[in-house]
Amino acid sequence: MNCTEFLANLTDFFDAKTATALRSELEQHMAGCSHCHVTVDTTRQTIEVYRNDELFELPESIRTQLHQAVLTKCEKLKRKKESKA
Numbered sequence: 001m002n003c004t005e006f007l008a009n010l011t012d013f014f015d016a017k018t019a020t021a022l023r024s025e026l027e028q029h030m031a032g033c034s035h036c037h038v039t040v041d042t043t044r045q046t047i048e049v050y051r052n053d054e055l056f057e058l059p060e061s062i063r064t065q066l067h068q069a070v071l072t073k074c075e076k077l078k079r080k081k082e083s084k085a
C-alpha cells in the first residue's frame with residue numbers, strides 16, 4: 001500500500017465495519033509512514049472534536065421546548081405581577 005491508497009481508504013480506517021484485512025494493511029502502512037501517521041492523528045482529533053460538539057449541541061426540538069418553557073414561565077410571572085398590581 002502506498003500513501004495514495006492509504007489516503008483513499010482513510011475514512012475506512014475510522015469505520016468500525018472495515019474488514020480486518022484492510023485495517024491491518026492500513027495500520028502497517030501507517031506504522032512505517034510518518035506522513036500518514038500525522039494525517040490519521042489529525043483526522044482522529046477532528047472527528048473527536050466533531051463528536052464532542054454533537055454531544056453538546058441541543059436538537060432543534062429540545063431547544064424549542066426549552067424556549068417554550070421559559071416563555072411560559074415568564075408569562076406566568078408577568079401575569080402574577082399584573083394581578084398583584
Ligand SMILES: [Zn+2]
Pocket residue numbers: 002003006029033035036
Ligand atoms: Zn503514507
